[in-house]
Amino acid sequence: MKSILSILVLFLSITVFSQSKDYITVKKSLKLMGSRFDITVVSVDEDLGYINIQEAVGEIRRIEKMISSWDASSETALINKNAGIKPVKVSLELFKLIERAKQISEITDGAFDISYSSMDKIWKFDGSMTSMPTNEEIRKSVAKVGYNNIILNTADNTVFLKYKGMKISFGAIGKGYAADKAKELLVSKQVPAGIINAAGDLTTWGTKASGEKWLIGIANPLSKDKIFSWLPILESSVATSGNYEKFVIINGKKYTHIIDPRTGYPSTGINSVSVFAKSAELCDALATAIFIMGKNAGLSLVNQLGGTEVIIVDSANKIHKSGGILFDNNP
Numbered sequence: 001m002k003s004i005l006s007i008l009v010l011f012l013s014i015t016v017f018s019q020s021k022d023y024i025t026v027k028k029s030l031k032l033m034g035s036r037f038d039i040t041v042v043s044v045d046e047d048l049g050y051i052n053i054q055e056a057v058g059e060i061r062r063i064e065k066m067i068s069s070w071d072a073s074s075e076t077a078l079i080n081k082n083a084g085i086k087p088v089k090v091s092l093e094l095f096k097l098i099e100r101a102k103q104i105s106e107i108t109d110g111a112f113d114i115s116y117s118s119m120d121k122i123w124k125f126d127g128s129m130t131s132m133p134t135n136e137e138i139r140k141s142v143a144k145v146g147y148n149n150i151i152l153n154t155a156d157n158t159v160f161l162k163y164k165g166m167k168i169s170f171g172a173i174g175k176g177y178a179a180d181k182a183k184e185l186l187v188s189k190q191v192p193a194g195i196i197n198a199a200g201d202l203t204t205w206g207t208k209a210s211g212e213k214w215l216i217g218i219a220n221p222l223s224k225d226k227i228f229s230w231l232p233i234l235e236s237s238v239a240t241s242g243n244y245e246k247f248v249i250i251n252g253k254k255y256t257h258i259i260d261p262r263t264g265y266p267s268t269g270i271n272s273v274s275v276f277a278k279s280a281e282l283c284d285a286l287a288t289a290i291f292i293m294g295k296n297a298g299l300s301l302v303n304q305l306g307g308t309e310v311i312i313v314d315s316a317n318k319i320h321k322s323g324g325i326l327f328d329n330n331p
Contacts, residue, residue, distance in 0.1 A: 022044070022209075023042045023043065023044060023192070023209045024042075024043060024044075024045065024046060024049065024209075025040060025041075025042060025043075025049075025209065026040070026041050026042075026043050026046055026049025026050055026052075026053065027039065027040040027041075028050070028053045030057065032057065032060050032061065032064065032178075032198075033060065033063075033064045033068075033174065033175055033178060033198070033199075035175065035198065035199035036199055037057075037060065037196070037197065037198050037199065038195070038196075038197040039053045039056050039057070039182070039194070039195075039196055039197075040194050040195040040196075040197075041053060041056075041186065041191050041193070041194040042191070042192050042193040042194060042206060042208075042209055043191070052186055052189060052191050055185060055186070055189070056182040056185060056186055056196065057182075059178075059181050059182045059185045060178045060181075060182050060198075063174070063177060063178040063181055064174075064178065066091070066093065066094055067094070067097070067170040067174045067177075069117065069167065069168070069169045069170075075088070075090045075091060075094050076094070076168060076169075076170070078090075079159050079161060079168060080161070080166070080167045080168065082160075082161070083161035083162075083163065083164055083165065083166040083167065084161065084162065084163050084164030084165070084166065085164070086160070087151070087153060087158035087159065087160035088158060088159055088160070089156060089157055089158050090157055090158070090159055091157070092157055094159075095152065095154075095157045095159065097170070097173075097177060098114070098150065098152065098159055098168070099152060100281070101114045101147075101170075101173055101285070102114075102147050102150060102152070104173075104282070104285045104286070104289065105147035106147075107301065108286075108289040108290075108292075108293060108301065109262075109293070110146075110147060110261065110262045111260065111261070111262070111288075111289040111290075111292040111293045112172065112173075112285050112286070112288055112289035112292075113145060113146070113147045113261040113262075114147065114150070114168045114169060114170060114172070114173065115144070115145050115146060115147055115149065115150060115161070115166055115167065115168050115261070116145055116169065116172070116259070116261040117167040117168065117169035117171070118142075118144040118145045118165060118166050118167045119141050119142055119144075119145055119259065119261065119264065120140065120141040121141075122137050122138065122141045122264075123248070123255070123257070123259060123266060124248070125246040125247060125248050125257045127248075129248050129250070130250070131250065132250055132251075138263070138264040138265060139264065141264045142261060142262070142263065142264040144163050144165045144166050145261045145262075149161065149162035149163060149166060150162075150166075150168065172284060172285060172288040173281055173284050173285045174284075175198040175199055175201045175280075175284060176198065176201040176203075176237070176239055176279070176280035176281040176282070176283055176284025176285065177280070177281040177284070178198055179196040179197075179198040179201050179202070179203045179237070179280040179281075180203060180237075180279055180280045180281050182196050183196050183203050183205055183280075186205075187205055192206050193205060193206025193207055193208070193209075194206065195214065196280070198280070200239060200240055201237070201238075201239040201280050201283065201284045202216075202237060202238050202239065202280065203236075203237040203279075203280040204233055204234075204235070204236060204237070205235055206235075207234070213232035213233065213234050214232065214233050214234070215231065215232055215233070216231050216233060216238060231276075231325070233276070235278065236276060236277070236278060237276070237277055237278060237279060237280035237282075237283045238274055238275065238276050238283055239274070239275055239280060239283035239284045239286075239287040240272060240273065240274040240275075240287055241258065241272070241273045241287040241288050241290075241291045242271065242272040242273075243256035243257065243258060243267075243270070243271055243272070243291075247266075248266075253268075254268070254315075255268065256268070258288065258291050258292060260292045261292075267291055267292045267294075268315070269294055269295065269314060269315050270290075270291050270294065270295065270312060270313070270314055270315060271313045271314065271315055271317065272311075272312070272313040273287050273290045273291045273298065273310065273311075273312050273313075274287065274310065274311045274312075275287045275290065275302070275308065275309070275310050276308065276309040276310070276311075276325075277305075277307055277308040277309070278307055282308070286301075286302070286308070286310070290302070290310060290312065295312050295314055295320055298310060298312060299312065299320060299322055302322045303322050303323055308322075309321070309322045309323075309324045309325050310322045310325075311325055
């Protein structure tokens with residue numbers, strides 16, 4: 001789940017991304033993929049701007065049609081329907097997305113796993129849960145989860161889920177991928193600059209109409225209405241995972257709604273993770289994974305990846321950052 005919480009991303013399209021004599025800003029907000037998308041473009045006139053936005057919307061809807069596990073006619077639904085039965089031939093685009101998802105699973109030791117949707121939903125975060133599930137219930141809840149059981153055949157682009165009841169879902173990578181593809185389409189149409197904000201998975205290109213870089217504001221986790229540092233981003237993306245809204249407290253201990261797909265237990269120790277990279281898809285996946293991996297493992301991973309940075313807010317609201325993030329982390 002992505003939410004801009006302790007790391008607050010502020011888009012300055014209203015206050016500083018203003019009209020120049022050559023360009024105007026055109027922005028539209030709408031519901032796509034079950035979430036709010038905000039699409040902002042720089043354009044020479046309003047009509048062209050809205051045409052470009054509509055083309056981006058069409059691309060996002062195309063991606064949704066491909067990856068939705070709820071649409072019975074989608075390729076993803078067909079893969080799930082044939083779990084434990086037979087391989088399913090899919091488009092090269094979906095095959096490559098699943099292939100990249102498995103690669104992210106490997107580098108995160110399974111903290112990211114698109115087969116997480118095979119988990120039995122034994123944790124409830126609606127206030128009704130008052131006691132811990134048993135160890136056996138938790139063990140069984142993840143029995144059919146495991147990215148190694150997603151079998152890919154590169155010779156014929158088939159995907160096979162090894163066990164009946166297995167499912168894949170792109171909830172932790174799909175919106176980032178859709179944002180990347182919408183951006184790619186708009187760049188190919190010579191749209192000079194813009195922002196795709198896919199429910200908190202953000203990607204940018206170009207600069208503001210003034211020629212300045214886009215800025216994101218980093219909020220003080222102790223006072224989320226106050227900004228203590230600004231980060232410029234150019235041709236870059238960011239995604240945030242946070243735990244403030246959905247959690248349960250049992251025997252005085254807080255358990256978040258972000259479940260470790262390897263163990264079936266909720267993650268602990270982190271309030272928020274924001275990942276910065278060129279690809280929104282990668283940011284989306286890593287934000288979830290690092291939340292599960294924890295501070296030390298997450299920082300170690302990011303510091304080994306080129307062109308990727310992270311800001312982590314732990315459960316004590318202390319900020320930790322990777323080597324390329326430059327600001328005072330004692331707000």
